[in-house]
Amino acid sequence: MQVEAIVQDQPLAGRREWIGLCVLSVACLIYSMDLSVLFLAMPAIVADLDPSASELLWINDIYGFMVAGFLVTMGTLGDRIGRRRVLLIGASAFGVASALAAFSSTAQQLIMARALLGIAGATFAPSTLSLVVNLFSNENERHRAIGIWGGAFALGGLVGPLIGGALLQYFHWGSVFLINIPVMLALLVVAPFLLPEYRNEGGEKLDLLSVALSLGTVLPIIYGFKHMAADGFAPRQLVAIAAGLLVGVLFVRRQKGLAHPLIDLRLFRIPAFTASLIVNLAGMFFVFGVFLFQNLFLQLVLGLSPLEAAVWSVPSALVFTVMSFQAYRFTSRLGPVRTVLFGLLVYTIGVSAMAFAAYAESLVGVLTASMLVGLGFVPVVLTTTGLIVGTAPPEQAGSASAISETSAEFGGALGVAILGSLGTLVYRMTMDGVDLSGLNAAQQLAVSSTLAGAVETAKAMGDTAPAWLDVARSGFSLGFAACCALAAVTLLGLAALAHRIYSSAHIEEKAAMPH
Template sequence: MHGKIAGEGGRLAGRREWVGLCVLSIACLIYSMDLSVLFLAMPAIVADLDPSASELLWINDIYGFMVAGFLVTMGTLGDRIGRRRVLLIGAFAFGVASALAAFSSTAQQLIVSRALLGIAGATIAPSTLSLVVNLFQNEAERNRAIGIWGTAFALGGLVGPLIGGVLLQYFHWGSVFLINIPVMMALLIAAPFLLPEYRSDEGGKLDLLSVVLSLATVLPIIYGFKHMAAYGFETRQLVPILIGLLVGVLFVRRQKTLAHPLIDLGLFRIPAFTASLMVNLAGVFFVFGVFLFQNLFLQLVLGLSPLEAALWSIPSALVFTIMSFQAYRITNRFGAVRTVLIGLLVNAAGTAAMAVAAYAESLLGVLGASMIIGLGFVPVILTTTGLIVGTAPPERAGSASAISETSAEFGGALGIALLGSLATVVYRIWMDGVDLNSLDEAQATAVSATLAGAVEIAKTLGGATAPAWLETARTGFALGFAVCCIVASFTLLVLAAITRKVYAYVHIDDSSAAAH
C-alpha cells in the first residue's frame, strides 16, 4: 500500500506527552495569533508612529513574508540539528523580538522587529508539528494530537483580533506583543523536560545558496499576490511573481544535484503526500479568501466596528475549536479518504450558503454559513496535514511539516489575491455608470475602486444621511462576495471528484487513519 502512515498501534502516550502537546499548542497559538493581532492596533500605531503608506503596508505584511520565506529552511534545519533545539532558539528570539516590537519608537523599528518575529515564528510551526508526530506513536492518538495542534493554529488567527481589541481598550498598542513573552518563557522552561529531541542522522550541512534561492522564490511570489489583493490586478504585479517562479526553477535544479538538499524532492514522489498537499492548499485557498470577505462584509456592508465584527465571529470560532478537538473521531470512524471527501462536500455546501447570505446581506446567514464551512474545513485540513507528515519518513518530518505550512501560506495568499481580484472586478463593473457627479475626480475614483474607499469618502462628506451611491457600492461588494463563494463551491465539488480518483489511484486505505 502506498502512503500508509507509519506507527500504527504504537505505544500509548502518557501524561508527559499530553502536557508537552499543551505547551506546543500554546506556542503555536501565539505564532498564529501574531498573523492577525495587529488588525485592531493599526489606528493606534498610525497615531503614535505616523508611518507612511508604504511603511504601513510593510508593518502589516512583513511578518507573514518572513514566516513564508523561512519555513522550509527552519523545518529542514530542525531535522539536522534537532527540532527541540531549533524550537527553543526560535522561542527565545520570538520573545526578544516581541519586546523590541512593543517598545518601537519609529515605524522602521517596528518593521524590523516584525521581520525578526517572522523569522523566529518560522521555527515554531514546523518544529511544533513534527515534535507532535514524534511524541505520539499510536496513530489514533496522533490524529487527536494533530487535531488539538490544529485547534491552536486556527484559534490563534480567530482570537487575535479579539484579544487585540480587549488589550487596546485598556493598554498601549505594544501590549499585543508583550503577551507573547510569558508564553515563550514558559516554553523555554518546560520544553527541555517535556519534549524529546529528534534529529536526522543522515543530514549534512545546510546549503546556504539553497536557503537564499528558497527565499528568492517564496518572497517575490507572496509579495506579488499580496499586492494584487491590496490594489487589484495590474500587469506589473506579475513581475515579482515571474521572478520568483524563475528562481524556483533554479532552486529545484540545485536540489536535484545536492546529496543533502534543503527540500527532499523525493517527498513529492510519494503519491499520498502530494495529493494531500494539493487538497490542503486548495482548502486554505478558499477559506482564507472567504473569511477575509466575511470580515470586510461585517464591517463595510453591515456597518459593524472591528471589535463588534470579532465578537460576532465567536460562534464560528467555537465551531472551529470544537471540530478541531473532535475531528480525530471523524477520521478514526470513517477513515482518511472518506473524511476528506465528506469534508469537501460540506465545505462546498457552506460556501454555497455563504453566497446566498452575502447576496441577501444577512448577518445571521453569513455567520451560519461560516459555521457550516468550519464543520467541513477542519476535518479536511487536519486529516490532510496528518497524511502529509505521516507519509514522510520520520527523519524528514520537519521538512514535510515545513512544506505543509509553506503550502498553507501560499494557499492563503493566493486565495486572498485571486478571489479578491475577482470580487474587485465584479464591484467595479457594478459601479460603472453610477452617478458620481457630486464628487471630484479623486473621490469618484476612490468610490469606484473599492467599497473601503467608498465608505471613507462617505465619512469625509458627513451629512445626516448617507449618499445614495454608498448603498449601491455595498450591494456591489455583496454581489462580488457572492460570486466568489459560488466559484468556491463549484471548485470544491470538482476537487472532491478529483481527490476521490487520486486517492483511489494511490491506494490509500480508508482505514489508514483509523484507530487500532
C-alpha cells in the same frame, strides 16, 4: 492484517507525551496571537513612533513575510540538527525579539524586531508539528493531537485580540509583545524534559545557496499577491511574482542536482502527499478569500460597525476553534480519506449557502453559512496536514511540515488576491453604466472602483443615501456570491480528484501503519 488491528497494536501515549503536546500548543498559540494582536496596537504605535506610510506597511507585513520565507529552511534544519533543538533556538530568539519589539523607540527598530520575530516564529509550525507526529505513534491519538495543535492556532487568533485589547486598555503598546517572554521561558525550561529529540542521522549541512534561492522564491511571490490584494494590479506586483517564479525555477534545478536537497522533490512523487497538499492549499485559498468578503460584507453592505461585525462573527470563530479540538473524532471514526471527502462536501455546502446568502444580502444566512464552512474546512485542513506529514518518510517530517505550512501561506495569499480581484471585476462591471453624473471625476472613480470608495463618498454627501449606493452594494454582493459559487464547483471537483488518488494509493491502510 486488518486496519483496526494495526491501530490497536500501536502503543498509546503516556502523561509525558500529552504534557509535551500542551507545551507545544501553548507555543503555537503565542505564535498565532502575534499574527493578529498587532492590528489593535497600531493606533498607539503610530502615535508613539510616528512611522511613515512605507514604514507602517512594513511593520504590518514583515512578520508574515519572514515566517513564509523561512518555513522551509527551518523545517529542513530541524530534520538535520534536531527538531527540539531548532524549536528551543527559535523560542530563545522569539523571546529576545519580543523584548526588542516592546522597547523599540523608532519605527526602524520595530521593523527589525518584527523581522526577527518572523524568522524565529518560522521554527514553531514545522518543528511543533513534526514533534507532535513523532510523539504519538497511535493513529487515533495522533489525529487528536494534530487537532489540538491546530486548535491552538485557531484559539490564538480568537483570544489574541481579546488579550491584546485588555493589555492596551491599561498598559503601553509594548505589553502585547512582552507577554510572549514568560511563555518562551517556560518552554525553554520544560521542553528538554518533556520532548524527545528527533533528527535525520544521515542528514548533511544545509546548502546555503538553496536557502537563499528559497527566500528569493517565496518572499517576492507572497509580497506580490498580498499587495495585489491590497492595492489592485500594478506592474511592480507582477514583476515581483515573475521574479519569484524565475528564482523558483533555479531553486528546483538546484534541488535536483543535490544529494541532500533543502526540499526532496521526490516527496511530490508520492500521490497521497501531493493530493493532500493540493487539497490543503485549496482549502486555505477559498477560506481566506471568502472570509475577506464576509468581513467587508458585514460592514459595507449591512452597515455594521467594526465592533458589531466582530461580535456577530464570534459564533463562526467558536465553530472553527471547537472543531479544531474535535475533528479527530471524525478522523478516528471515518478514517482520514472519508474525513477529507466528507469535509469537502460540507465545505461545498457551506460556500454554496454563502453564495445564496450573499446574493440575498442576509446577515443570518451569511453567518450560518460561515459556521457550515468551518464544520467542513477544519477537518479537511487538519486531516490533510496529518496526511502530508504522515505519508512522507519519518526523517523528512520537518521538511514535509514546512512544505505544508508554506502551501497554506501561499493558499491564503492567492485566495485573497485572486478572489478579491474577481469580486472587484464583478463590482466594476455592475457599476459600468450607472448614472454618476452628480459626482466629480475623483468621486466617480472612487465609487466605480470599490464599495469602500462608494460608501465613503456617500457619507461625505450627507444623510440621504444616493440611488447608486444600493447598486454598489448589490454589485459587491454579486461578486461575493460569484466567488462562493466558484469555490463550490472547484471543491466538488477537488473531492472527486482526491477520491481517485487516495483510492489508488490505498491511503486508509497506509495511514494506519506506525510512522
